[in-house]
Amino acid sequence: MSAVQAAARPESAQKVLSLYRQLLRQGNQFSAYNFREYAKRRTRDAFRENKGVRTAEGAGAGAEGLKDLQMLKGKDEPGHGETMRQKDTGV
Amino acid sequence: MANLAPSVLRQASRLASKSAISTAPRRGVQALSRAATAPAPARGACKRCYVTQSKSDNAQVQVDTAIRLDRAELEKAGAVLETQNGSTTHVSPMADVLKQAVKMDEGQRPIYLDMQATTPLDPRVLDAMLPYYTGVFGNPHSRTHAYGWESEHAVEQAREHIAKLIGADPKEIIFTSGATESNNMSIKGVARFFGRSGKKKHIITSQTEHKCVLDSCRHLQDEGFEVTYLPVNNLGLIDLDELKAAIRPETALVSIMAVNNEIGVIQPMAEIGKICRENKVFFHTDAAQAVGKIPLDVNALNIDLMSISSHKIYGPKGIGACYVRRRPRVRLEPLISGGGQERGLRSGTLAPALVVGFGEACRIAAEEIEYDSKRIKYLSDRLLNGLLAMEHTNQNGDPKHFYPGCVNVSFAYVEGESLLMALKDIALSSGSACTSASLEPSYVLRALGNSDENAHSSIRFGIGRFTTEAEIDYVLKAVTERVGFLRELSPLWELVQEGIDLNTIEWTQH
Numbered sequence A: 001m002s003a004v005q006a007a008a009r010p011e012s013a014q015k016v017l018s019l020y021r022q023l024l025r026q027g028n029q030f031s032a033y034n035f036r037e038y039a040k041r042r043t044r045d046a047f048r049e050n051k052g053v054r055t056a057e058g059a060g061a062g063a064e065g066l067k068d069l070q071m072l073k074g075k076d077e078p079g080h081g082e083t084m085r086q087k088d089t090g091v
Numbered sequence B: 001m002a003n004l005a006p007s008v009l010r011q012a013s014r015l016a017s018k019s020a021i022s023t024a025p026r027r028g029v030q031a032l033s034r035a036a037t038a039p040a041p042a043r044g045a046c047k048r049c050y051v052t053q054s055k056s057d058n059a060q061v062q063v064d065t066a067i068r069l070d071r072a073e074l075e076k077a078g079a080v081l082e083t084q085n086g087s088t089t090h091v092s093p094m095a096d097v098l099k100q101a102v103k104m105d106e107g108q109r110p111i112y113l114d115m116q117a118t119t120p121l122d123p124r125v126l127d128a129m130l131p132y133y134t135g136v137f138g139n140p141h142s143r144t145h146a147y148g149w150e151s152e153h154a155v156e157q158a159r160e161h162i163a164k165l166i167g168a169d170p171k172e173i174i175f176t177s178g179a180t181e182s183n184n185m186s187i188k189g190v191a192r193f194f195g196r197s198g199k200k201k202h203i204i205t206s207q208t209e210h211k212c213v214l215d216s217c218r219h220l221q222d223e224g225f226e227v228t229y230l231p232v233n234n235l236g237l238i239d240l241d242e243l244k245a246a247i248r249p250e251t252a253l254v255s256i257m258a259v260n261n262e263i264g265v266i267q268p269m270a271e272i273g274k275i276c277r278e279n280k281v282f283f284h285t286d287a288a289q290a291v292g293k294i295p296l297d298v299n300a301l302n303i304d305l306m307s308i309s310s311h312k313i314y315g316p317k318g319i320g321a322c323y324v325r326r327r328p329r330v331r332l333e334p335l336i337s338g339g340g341q342e343r344g345l346r347s348g349t350l351a352p353a354l355v356v357g358f359g360e361a362c363r364i365a366a367e368e369i370e371y372d373s374k375r376i377k378y379l380s381d382r383l384l385n386g387l388l389a390m391e392h393t394n395q396n397g398d399p400k401h402f403y404p405g406c407v408n409v410s411f412a413y414v415e416g417e418s419l420l421m422a423l424k425d426i427a428l429s430s431g432s433a434c435t436s437a438s439l440e441p442s443y444v445l446r447a448l449g450n451s452d453e454n455a456h457s458s459i460r461f462g463i464g465r466f467t468t469e470a471e472i473d474y475v476l477k478a479v480t481e482r483v484g485f486l487r488e489l490s491p492l493w494e495l496v497q498e499g500i501d502l503n504t505i506e507w508t509q510h
Helices: A002-029 A033-049 A057-073 B007-019 B024-039 B039-048 B053-066 B070-088 B093-105 B123-132 B144-168 B180-194 B211-223 B240-246 B269-278 B354-388 B416-422 B443-447 B452-456 B469-489 B493-495
Strands: B175-176 B202-206 B228-229 B251-255 B282-286 B305-309 B320-324 B393-395 B406-411 B456-462
Touching: A002 A033, A002 A057, A033 A057, A057 B123, B070 B175, B070 B305, B123 B354, B144 B175, B144 B305, B144 B354, B175 B180, B180 B211, B180 B251, B180 B282, B180 B305, B180 B320, B202 B211, B211 B228, B228 B240, B240 B269, B354 B393, B354 B469, B416 B456, B416 B469, B443 B452, B452 B456
Parallel strands: B202 B228, B202 B251, B251 B282, B282 B305
Antiparallel strands: B175 B320, B305 B320, B393 B406, B406 B456
């Protein structure tokens, strides 16, 4: 198990960094100042908090991050098709 | 500012205010508002007009204050935007144009510090809600087809999220239109159900409750019920011995709010719950300001009925819930009768989109409660320390038992309403939103034993999930300077500075 993880680590580290960057970039696109600042701050704090995570539980946090990213990008979950929208609540 | 301003300046402004008492304040406010919107012309105008030395100085201070912190932010955002343009093309070409337009507008809107009135909708909540406005439109009570089932499934899931947040069973959650309806339903429902036999015709509540609780109780008084309004001490807490003494054999219900909406005081819920359970009296609590912000468990606190609001926890407006305990069962007469939805307690078709949004807001609140409360505590301490560092200010409510997101501070010798006017670039309130239209002093602050002047000079600052540190710093700076400015105009402040006790003065009427 650990060998698999060790082998997978460099790649997953890259994945994590990429996820972090994407989240920050997407969060930066909120036009409302408060949402933008919150998205950036929350992303930063969540990644800092889980800095030490090296085991399989990191996958859970990663999955959550991916879900958030999907939401930020405005992509829909499969099933409820054709809902087009722009992600912006607070003008 | 009083300690910053040289005494010369104070002397000069005193002269000015004496020579033109009626015009000076108005001119001051004008200069203020103009400075807040357009700094450059304000300075030009002041050079032209024949004000004294002190006036132009004062105006200059205001100009400094009014320079928006956002300006640098805006320029930065503009610069960032240009580099980002390529990445949003997948939405639509218009989106970028619209976004830029919005960005240019930004900085014109006031800073929002009134989180007790309502909170902005969390984008994550909106994301959960959207499908239920478009694709999934079924009536959640339709049992005969898939449209109904998928809506029902979503509603039940939301119910679970809400129940989990307060440690209840999903079946105990009744959706209503908001906390006001929940309060009405609980108080009138229990009182009417148990009052029918004629034995239990007594209700206990406190003087600092929300208007909808007090009004429901007054309504019941007209119907022949007896109501005890418990007084609070000068910190806003009720006395448990008084509560014990007030409970009679015919008492049906005790209704005490968890977190006060004006002063943020947290009542000793566990003790009240214990007293009520011992005396076999139902305990209702208005937790609109508490759920999702402080940890609450209905079983640990022995709460029988609880009102929850969605738009106070970053959910949509127009939905709330009432927790009604099933074991031991709380029986109430429904306010709204009809199709028998929601255990027959609140008939009417549910709005799946709002319910789902509410559920999502609760789920996020449960997840983020730790992070958010740490953050809000930090911002609140920063604000409170800064405000209390000014002279003649004091916090209303118990400094030990209060929710840090609600900071209520009195600025002596300043009129609260005029301070609100001076702080046009910050969205604040002197009390609850329901009473913000009237100029009456807050009844909550009066119940604490505060004088009229003190109640009039109080401002409530509400801090939430989306408040930033830069905003708090700006607010601190603006409040400090403008309170100083308003005090300079005040003859009362002059007397205080000269060391005269205002209570010794005999005012004559003329």
